[in-house]
Amino acid sequence: MNAERAAGVVADAMDDREDDRLGGLRIGVDMDGVLSDFIAGWMALYARDFGRHLEVADVTSWDGMHELTHFRSMGEFWAWARGGGESVFRHLPPMPGAMACMERLAVEHRVVILSSKSDWAIPDSLAWLSEHRVPAREVHFLWRKSAVSCDVYLDDAPHHLRELRAARPDAVVCRRVHPWNDPLPGVVDIESWPRFEAVVARVARERSVAIG
Numbered sequence: 666m667n668a669e670r671a672a673g674v675v676a677d678a679m680d681d682r683e684d685d686r687l688g689g690l691r692i693g694v695d696m697d698g699v700l701s702d703f704i705a706g707w708m709a710l711y712a713r714d715f716g717r718h719l720e721v722a723d724v725t726s727w728d729g730m731h732e733l734t735h736f737r738s739m740g741e742f743w744a745w746a747r748g749g750g751e752s753v754f755r756h757l758p759p760m761p762g763a764m765a766c767m768e769r770l771a772v773e774h775r776v777v778i779l780s781s782k783s784d785w786a787i788p789d790s791l792a793w794l795s796e797h798r799v800p801a802r803e804v805h806f807l808w809r810k811s812a813v814s815c816d817v818y819l820d821d822a823p824h825h826l827r828e829l830r831a832a833r834p835d836a837v838v839c840r841r842v843h844p845w846n847d848p849l850p851g852v853v854d855i856e857s858w859p860r861f862e863a864v865v866a867r868v869a870r871e872r873s874v875a876i877g
């Protein structure tokens with residue numbers, strides 16, 4: 666390798682390091698119910714397939730969605746949601762304001778996607794992130810979200826919020842408020858993406874003051 670090429674390699678490595686934005690916060694973001702409107706999405710497909718319109722506001726429990734449908738169990742619900750080709754996860758609308766906020770957060774921070782998904786849902790979830798141009802530097806599909814270290818977490822599932830709060834005492838854990846979750850001690854309530862952005866800005870300020 667000549668000196669010119671060697672210098673190019675070094676320059677590329679430097680660029681990569683600068684692009685990693687290690688100075689910002691690690692923002693761990695859930696997908697369904699946070700980035701994507703899972704309930705509105707499956708209800709639209711349900712109306713298409715079965716001609717029956719359901720109301721998003723009627724979903725008030727974490728694992729009782731099938732009770733609004735003709736399905737007799739969540740197993741039957743998921744069998745339909747999986748479909749024969751593309752699954753429901755390919756066709757979800759984004760939550761209002763989510764994508765613009767992701768773009769703004771990614772300028773200073775590291776967006777880390779943390780989503781609990783069965784294997785069959787992963788290709789459609791990756792396609793969804795790509796279609797909506799989510800600037801995630803990391804994407805994790807996992808069941809125990811605290812396995813990935815973040816400074817701030819945003820989720821809507823009661824069991825994930827409890828697990829994150831217990832296992833990551835130094836992190837700021839945020840609940841995306843929905844009728845199917847309840848306030849938890851030590852967890853910050855988030856009603857909108859602008860509110861989440863404000864919380865991240867506050868945490869960034871506090872951390873930079875603490876670091877000096």
Ligand SMILES: [Mg+2]
Pocket residue numbers: 695696697698699820821822
């Ligand atoms: Mg969720």
